[in-house]
Amino acid sequence: MQVLSYRYRLYPNRAQNVGLEMMLGSFCDLYNAGLQQRIEAYRRQGKTLRYIDQAAELKAVRVVDERLAGYSFSAEQQVLRRLDKAFTAFFRRLKTKTKAGFPRFQAKNRFDSAEFRVGDGLTVRKSKRLGITGIPGEIKVNWHRDLPIGAKIGAAVLSHSAGRWFVCFQIALPDQEVQPRDGAAVGIDVGLSNLIATSDGERVETPQWTRHAAKKQRRLQRALARCKRGSKRRLKAKQRLARHSAATANQRQNFLHTLSRALVDRYAVIALEDLSVDRLARSMLAKAVHNAAWGQLRHFIEYKAASAGVRVDVIDPRGTSQTCPACGAVVAKTLSDRVHRCDCGCVLDRDVAAAKVIQQRAQGTRPGHGLRTPSQRDAA
Ligand SMILES: [Zn+2]
Known part of the structure; x- marks a missing residue:
């Protein structure tokens, strides 16, 4: 149901x-x-x-x-x-x-x-x-x-x-019998400068308006803080802030609905990272992660996939950004390194490389390492 x-x-x-x-x-x-x-x-x-x-x-x-x-x-x-x-x-x-x-x-x-x-x-x-x-x-x-x-x-x-x-x-x-769909598989990485990158090399940028909206939100919050408690002016400022937040949430939802629809229409298997938003939100990446709205996008993809016969694989995210998709070597990067450059000659956008690793993991293969058993995954 x-x-x-x-x-x-x-x-x-x-x-x-x-x-x-x-x-x-x-x-x-x-x-x-x-x-x-x-x-x-x-x-x-x-x-x-x-x-x-x-x-x-x-x-x-x-x-x-x-x-x-x-x-x-x-x-x-x-x-x-x-x-x-x-x-x-x-x-x-x-x-x-x-x-x-x-x-x-x-x-x-x-x-x-x-x-x-x-x-x-x-x-x-x-x-x-x-x-x-x-x-x-x-x-x-x-x-x-x-x-x-x-x-x-x-x-x-x-x-x-x-x-x-x-x-x-x-x-x-009621649950419908949905036939699994045939077609291409894709891995999706959540970025910060990119909202997402796919293993096919596509990147979707975080829309500009998230930043504009955040700026306006701060302005409205400051205005609210200046108002006297219990005053009519404060009530008005509060309503303006609430309306702005609701409008931003709507805008974000529309964007994510369109994006998730496009992905589900194009692929038969979608691999995602199991990023608990909770864990990230407590780090300094909090704001960017919220803007990226990853949790919401994942939810939209999952429920659209369920009724379209598209399989969603959720994989362990550890090390996906530090692994070479071509040879499996560990290539250490800091957050500011935007390009994946491996000794094996593999040069890719950092997020695209991670998306490829995610897809490989979902298929149960690691380059150069063969199949991964569940016990190895626990030990990793
Ligand atoms: Zn390599």
């Missing part, structure tokens, strides 16, 4: 906008009340409340709380589920002894989403507008793309971000 999400912008009128904000406010109160109840139950009776305890009580609460009674019951259950998840994550962190932050009370301006079951609390009306329990009228939707035909809609998440409202449908598509 494949789960995809389809996000659409909503255009509520003024009354609906007020209604949606009030609804999220009520859900936020419910979340905080649930948290308070858990804390007190533990303090007074040493009892750990669970989701089912609180969900059972919700029914009774709705009888006396008019505000909650007016909204979707299942959406309110989801609020309690969210709280439950926060606790589960907290207990897991306690066990693994990582820094365990206790679940926190939520501020109203931060509580900006709610989850619905489609057809219950949130429905798509005949008019192609959205009906939400407790919100007057029907809300206008910009259906910029069609939902897939025959799709089963699971949940819908309503969200509020930088003054805009969105609905995100989670669509479950």
Whole structure:
């Protein structure tokens, strides 16, 4: 089963906008009340409340709380589920002894989403507008793309971000039998000056706008820092910054969708490095890696490949940039060495050479070393 999400912008009128904000406010109160109840139950009776305890009580609460009674019951259950998840994550962190932050009370301006079951609390009306329990009228939707035909809609998440409202449908598509495709194989290296390089010698540069966007982001952040806390001006500056971040993220996504589509259309086997973004992000390369958006590109390639019958091999990245693709010798380079130059006569762009090594590793061969066994890989 494949789960995809389809996000659409909503255009509520003024009354609906007020209604949606009030609804999220009520859900936020419910979340905080649930948290308070858990804390007190533990303090007074040493009892750990669970989701089912609180969900059972919700029914009774709705009888006396008019505000909650007016909204979707299942959406309110989801609020309690969210709280439950926060606790589960907290207990897991306690066990693994990582820094365990206790679940926190939520501020109203931060509580900006709610989850619905489609057809219950949130429905798509005949008019192609959205009906939400407790919100007057029907809300206008910009259906910029069609939902897939025959799709089963699971949940819908309503969200509020930088003054805009969105609905995100989670669509479950049945797994299709996809025939593996015949065709060429390619290795892809993630660069810093190049976003990617392929074993076929192609390079895709990191688009200029990532740098422009970063510059503007810094300017907006400085402007925000100059504003007095709690002032109207600060709120405005905050919204400008949020809007800019959202626009940059969109631009990056569009670019990566196009790039991943082109790769999946052209090749039958794609080899990638297993670069945990986490590990790199902590190094000084952090910003460049984020700009390069490698994690996102990999995700896009993987899910597009899955439905196109393209195989994706993920390989150990160690030493890929220091190995000669022609003879297998180790050719040490620093980050500033842009060219791979080996004694065997092999001269290549540094990233292209690495991409070739990645492809060779995916095929299980190393030049001059023959097949690599798994135990050797562990030892490397
Ligand atoms: Zn060589």
